[in-house]
Amino acid sequence: MNPFLVGGLGTPELLVLLAVVVLLFGATKLPELARGSGRALRIFKDETKGVLGGDAEAEPDVVASPDRDRAV
Template structure:
């Protein structure tokens, strides 16, 4: 009937809760829970980001990234060329 968390029964959970209240005080527990929740969300987001490594990328994704990189390089080259022409510098 009662949910068991990590093999702990109701009595053990109540003892742990009582110790937490004694250590931190009842007013600090909501703040502690909020901070723990934030840390858990950050941890979850970071571990999810680890799965997005190059190992999991498809061939199409790699080709798209390569085309985007080439387009950015071409744009950079064009801007540099226009800047040199504006200065009157014809050396590459």
């Protein structure tokens, strides 16, 4: 099995795909796009970790204020 295969695409196909992306977005926009997609992926992973793991730390702690418990 070839480790360079991604979804049935080989190295030449990936190079052509990369060239098309560079032509569409320009070389100056690529770092910004990669940074934005990395942030989105990180946020998605954090959110799914909290949902799937049932992590109690994912939910904020609620601290009751003393004024709220008093009847005025």
